[in-house]
Amino acid sequence: MSSEKITHGDDGGNERTIELTINDETHQVRVKPNELLLNVIRDKLDLTGPKYACGTGECRACSILVDGEPELSCLRLAVTADGSEITTVEGLSDGRDLHEIQQSYLSEGGSQCGFCTPGFVIMTKDLLDNNPDPTEEEIRDHLKGNICRCTGYNNIVEAVKVAADRSPENGESE
């Protein structure tokens, strides 16, 4: 990281160019220091999977992976993610072929209104990447911060179990 002091330009702004690699595509984006990573991803890069809901870190609908770690994109300045590799829910499917986690949410009814689903799917990816065969307690613990206001938690937990069973690590992938 290089040291840099921003000075206001003639336009009165202090925009800068940052580089974000999102779902394996690298973008150069002009952002101001006060722009949230969530808004840059949604409004400038047109990836509307991560959702704005509470804005205060309580609902987790904005969850994404930053350099492989689950974070809240509404509580991160975009400038601080300069050079990062980011995965949003859009990065899971292969074209129109859904990821096995997404398939499981579909088959188990793990999504009702769907607004919280991108956050849950990202957290499920994070869980199964690190723990391919979790217990129900581990599933519930990992998803404990994410809120579903349709309250469809049992089906979500079922979806994660089915996704774990289908994962290549457990030898049942087609």
Place this chain on the structure above:
Amino acid sequence: MEYKLASNTTTRVISQEFDYSVPASLEEALELRDEHGDDVRPLAGGTDLLIQLKADVRTESHLMYVNGLDELDDVSETEEGLEIGATVTYDDLMNSSLVDQHVPILAEAASDAGGVQVEKMGTIGGNLCNGSPAASTAPPLLILGAEVVLESVDGERIVPIEEFFTGPKRTVLEPNELLTSVRVPTPASDRWAHEEIKRVTEDLAKVIVSVSLECDDGTVTDCGIGLGCVAPTPIRATEAEAAIRGEPATEETFARAGEIASDEISPISDSRSTAEYRRLITETKVRDLLVDAHETNV
């Protein structure tokens, strides 16, 4: 920086404008603080700071991002215990074998901070500098007798954590200083217990209770009772601690500690709880956690 009442209720954007720097080294960060004072403030995990910026309860003119500084992200062993860098995250604390070995109560406190994403983002230095009475790591650090290292271009000063907090959102950190690490001595006793009382996992706590206990032949020789959310700062219940030193290690003694602790706190009623509930639950939990700590096999 200044604090005021929330004048902005949207949490979708940060409407205030500020400058932004990424210092290349701790030395450069300290030079920025020396030159600009509180006009340049450190940003680490951002999980508290960004919410305050969104609400305009706090105004900043220039943020410097310290999360990439190598000097601040280590946990290392010292003669007395551990030195924990300011940008060590809750997740780091939960997964550090050194923390598990020396001060497991700190890993337990970190696991209460608020769900997986916040554990990955939030830092111990940010938790303390935010100055909240609800800081998750403060009650255990208080009873461990931790110290914070405050550095400036002029050198460093070591401040006991008990003297660090001066009021809600207020600390002794000077405008030219950065909190760079937390020094935590290894406790003499393995008897401890910790609990955050709250509705659901990502909530801020209603009350936080951390206790430690040393006993000899059935007598309490030393104890620590650290409390959060029951006073303008995180505190130790010093009167309750003093009252049970030298007393028999019985449930009656521990109940007495709970009663005294409940009397010496100054809780408020707010959106998370009432003053009355905070007094009652403090009395009960101080007793129960001292009993738990006493029953720990050591």
